Amino acid sequence: MTCRDAIDILADYVDGAMPAELAAELERHLAGCEPCRAYLATYRKTGMLGAIAGRVDMPAEMQTRLRRFLSEQLRRA
């Protein structure tokens, strides 16, 4: 397995959607390749950071405006 092969399949590996045999082959490559280990670690971390950054809440004043907007719409309907 080359580095390119390894990087290509990281998404399935991280998402736990990889056949055990292929995962074992990838892990053998990772054991002997420090740059790919670093790549995997930062790739995984990036996914976590993106998920945390994406968990935004709708501001309270926006909820109030939405509620007002919708009751007006309903009254008009």
Add this chain to the structure above:
Amino acid sequence: MGDGEALEALMSRYASRIYRLAYGITRSAPDAEEVVQDVFLQIVNKGAGFEGRAALGSWIYRITTNVSLNKRRGKRRELETPLDELLPTFLPDGHRAGDRAFVVADWSSTPDRELLAGESRRLLEAAIDRLPAHYRAVLVLRDVEELSNEEVAEIVGDTVAAVKTRLHRARMALREQLTRDLRTGA
């Protein structure tokens, strides 16, 4: 149940999800607010008979994605970086093509609270801003909303294989930007 109550139920169930996805794609609070209003109008116009329908969740995700992507069209395009510049490149034999193309600094042991605050946080948000919007859509649906590849494919109207490729490229591009930024001393 009256209209008001039904609407209140829909709001408490879906408003924050719609906003999160709309903001994730448009990356603008005013745009996301317009998307939320637009999507709720479409829900109201569809009328009763919605409640409890299993497909409502995925219908809402689909409408929200489409409206958000339309809003993005032609807007803030100049912020987006061509993805290819951020993907690793390899020699024909599969080995890495040089240092520049494959930044390998391992910053993954930096604590989350440090990465999610101050200048690092600003760099993270800017890196997300620079992704093309349809990549962000897949990223949010998979990594924030935690939907499956199959569900996301249905929502964005693409194949599962295309969704997986887009997700992987989005994560790689984000990783590359963070690695470059964090290495140059954030």
